[in-house]
Amino acid sequence: xxxxxxxxxxITGDLSRDRCGGTDTPVSQSRWIDQPLNGEQQGGTPxxxxxxxTGMGTVLxxxxxxxxxxxxxxxxxxxGRREAQAEKTRLAEEAQRQARRSLEAVWVMDxxxxxxxxxxxxxxxxxxxxxxxxxxxxxxxxVIGWLPDGRKIxxxxxxxxxHRTVGSRDIQTFNGxxxxxxxxxxxxxxxxxxxxxxxxxxxxxxxxxxxxxNLLGFWNNGTALTSFLDLDIARSGTSRKLxxxxx
Numbered sequence: 322x323x324x325x326x327x328x329x330x331x332i333t334g335d336l337s338r339d340r341c342g343g344t345d346t347p348v349s350q351s352r353w354i355d356q357p358l359n360g361e362q363q364g365g366t367p368x369x370x371x372x373x374x375t376g377m378g379t380v381l382x383x384x385x386x387x388x389x390x391x392x393x394x395x396x397x398x399x400x401g402r403r404e405a406q407a408e409k410t411r412l413a414e415e416a417q418r419q420a421r422r423s424l425e426a427v428w429v430m431d432x433x434x435x436x437x438x439x440x441x442x443x444x445x446x447x448x449x450x451x452x453x454x455x456x457x458x459x460x461x462x463x464v465i466g467w468l469p470d471g472r473k474i475x476x477x478x479x480x481x482x483x484h485r486t487v488g489s490r491d492i493q494t495f496n497g498x499x500x501x502x503x504x505x506x507x508x509x510x511x512x513x514x515x516x517x518x519x520x521x522x523x524x525x526x527x528x529x530x531x532x533x534x535n536l537l538g539f540w541n542n543g544t545a546l547t548s549f550l551d552l553d554i555a556r557s558g559t560s561r562k563l564x565x566x567x568x
Contacts, residue, residue, distance in 0.1 A: 424538050427513055428483055435480035436463045439511050446546040448474065461498040468507065468547065475505035479512040483534065487512045489519040496527050507550060511537060521554050530554070 430438060436455045443451045447469040455463030455478065464476040477495045479487055492510060499508035509530040510516075516524070516531050524531045531554045532540060540546065 424513070424534065424541060427480070427537070427541075430480055432478070432480050435513065436478045439476060439478050440464045440466070442540055443474070443476070443546060448546070460502045461495045462503045465503065472506035473504060474507045474509060475499045475503045476509045476511055479510070479514075481512060481514045483514055485514045487514065487516045487520055489517060489523050492516070492520045492523050492527075492529065492531075496523075496529060499529075509550075513537065516554075524554050 427435065427438065433453075433455070436453045440451050440453045443464065443466050448466040449469075451464065451466030453463065454465055461477050462475050463478040464474075466474050468474050477499070479491070481487065487510070495508065495510055499505040507530065509532065510524070511532045513534055515533045515535075521531060523529075530550050530552070532549055536549055536552075540549070
């Protein structure tokens with residue numbers, strides 16, 4: 322008897338029955354090939370993609386927090402600087418008010434008394450051979466003396482009411498005589514009020530020392546005369562008038 326040769330269809334059928342517990346149900350090869358591995362593609366989104374987005378979100382949050390912290394710290398530093406500057410300005414203004422209050426007696430002096438008062442301040446600060454020379458025909462010199470370093474100082478004094486100002490014309494006149502007529506090394510103009518802005522600008526260009534009511538208050542309270550000689554009067558002074566005692 323001739324033995325039957327197994328065909329491809331038979332072998333496939335046998336394998337299918339063996340894998341399915343002896344049943345004749347065909348098994349599709351795609352069931353084994355297309356099975357998802359480790360659940361990576363279940364739910365339609367790969368696990369690695371979700372983890373990548375989560376990590377990127379964390380990085381963005383950290384960066385945003387750093388930016389916010391920087392902005393907050395910068396704002397606090399600037400606010401602190403503004404407060405410090407405001408406090409410095411307040412203290413300077415209070416010092417000026419205190420200095421002016423010490424000059425109440427000055428505004429009731431006459432011209433001669435004011436000149437002698439300035440001469441006494443010069444003597445207190447170590448100036449020598451100080452003389453009050455003001456009067457008719459003084460050519461702008463009211464007090465003359467010598468500084469501790471030997472330089473000759475020539476001072477013109479203006480005892481004005483507190484709400485008045487000394488203008489550029491008075492400063493120009495003094496500039497024309499202080500050095501040429503009196504041989505001043507250091508010309509100084511002292512006033513019991515403030516100087517106008519043009520007067521201060523002219524004095525700065527001509528290297529004149531101006532002592533207004535505010536600086537006079539500090540001088541009166543103990544600041545040495547030499548402290549005022551190198552001031553940039555164009556920037557250190559003020560042109561704001563004081564209020565009169567009576568409106």
